[in-house]
Amino acid sequence: MDQEETLKKLEGLQTVDMVSYALDIKKQSALNLLSKLKKQGYVTTTGGGHQKRLYKITSRKQRKRDKGMFDIINKYSSMKLMPWYDHQVHGSYGSEEALIDAVQTQSFRVILASMGLFNHITDWGKLYKLAKEKNCWQKVGALYDVARLYFRVKKMPLRYQKQKFLKKQFLIKRYNTTEKIYYPIKNKWNVEIPFKTGDIRKVIAS
C-alpha cells in the first residue's frame, strides 16, 4: 500500500491501536509510521501523559497556523463558534482586531459571540482607532452597551462614549431593534440592535 492509500485509509482521529488494527501491523510499526507521517506534516497530535494520545491524520499537509478571528473568539467567549472558513492573520492580532473583524462579518452568531471579547480589551485607544478606520465605532459602542447589560465588562473610558452619531447604522443589515430594553442603547449610538434577550441568555448559559 503506498503512502497516499495509507493516508486515505487512516484519515481522521486515530489512536496507535486503531492504526495498528486498521493496517494490520504491530504497535511499534504503527508508532514508527505515525512518527514518519508527522515529520512529513500529515499528522498532528493531541493528548498524551494521563490522556490517550490522539493522532489527527489528513491526506493534505497540515500547515502551522497563525491565530485568526475565530481562534480569539473561541479562546475568550463562552459561546464557541465553528469556523466556516479558515481565518489567519500573519502579524499582530489580538482581541481588539478580532472584535472589529467580528462586527464587520454581519453574522448574527459571530457578533453575539464577540461580546465576550470586551472583557479582554486592554487598549481602548487602539480599538477606537481601528473602528474609526472601518467606520464602525457606533456599532462597537452599541455592542459594548448591550454586553454591559448582561456581563461584567471592563469599563470603556468616557471620552470614547460622548459622541453624536447622525447616520443610522445596523449591526446586521435591515434588522431593526425589536426589544424595548435596547431602545436607550439604540438612541445613544444610533444603531439598530437585532438581538432578543433570549439570544443573549443562550450566550450566558453556554
Added chain:
Amino acid sequence: MITYEDQMDIFRLMSRNIKRNMECYAFGGTAMMFYGYKDETKDIDLLFEKDVDRDEFIKALESLGFSETTPQNIYISEKLKEKDIPRMFKRDDNRFDIFSKKIFKTVISPRMKEDIFAIHEFKQGRNLKVKVLRKEHIVLLKAVTERKNDFDDIRAIVEKEKNFDWNYLIEEAVWQYEHGDSWVLLDTEKMLRELKKYVFIEQKYLKQLYSAHGKK
C-alpha cells in the same frame, strides 16, 4: 520553484511594500499550497477585483526586483487571444501571474466570494488580504487556464479529497457559461473526460454540462 515558506515570505514582504490595504483571490498552485495539497509551485496566481489594487501590487513587485515577462509559451495561444490575459512578473525562479477582474473569461462569481476556503491576512506594514478559493473552484480554474501540469494538479486534488463536490463544480461551470464564459463548458467537459480515466465520475455530471450547453 516556490515553496510554501517562500510563498509566505513573499506575501509578508509584499504587505510591507504596498502603500495601501488591499485584497486579492488566490487560486492555482498558491491556493493548493495553502490547502496543503502540495509543497511547491511554479507561480503565484492572484486575481484583483480593483485595478488600483493590482497596480499598487505590481509597483511593489517591481520594487522587489520582479520584471514583467510574456505569457507566451505558458498559456495556450487560443487563451492568449482573450482580452483578459494575465500580466506576468518574474524574478529568478519566482513568477507571479496577476489577473484583473477575470481569469480569461471566468469571473469571480458570488459563490466564489461567499464560499471561500480561507482568508490569510498579512500585516507587516499594510494589510494584504489573500482569499483562498475553495477546492472545486480551484479545479474549475485549473481546467480553464490549461497550463502544463494543470491536469496533474486537478488529479492530485480530486484523488486526495474524499468529499469532492462534483455537483457544486458543475453548477459553477454552468453559472460561468450563463454569464459569458463561452469556454468553460468545453474546458470542464474535456477535464471530466480525462479524469474519468483515473477516478469515478458519474455520467450525470457530463449530461448536466451538455444540457446547459443546449439551453443557450
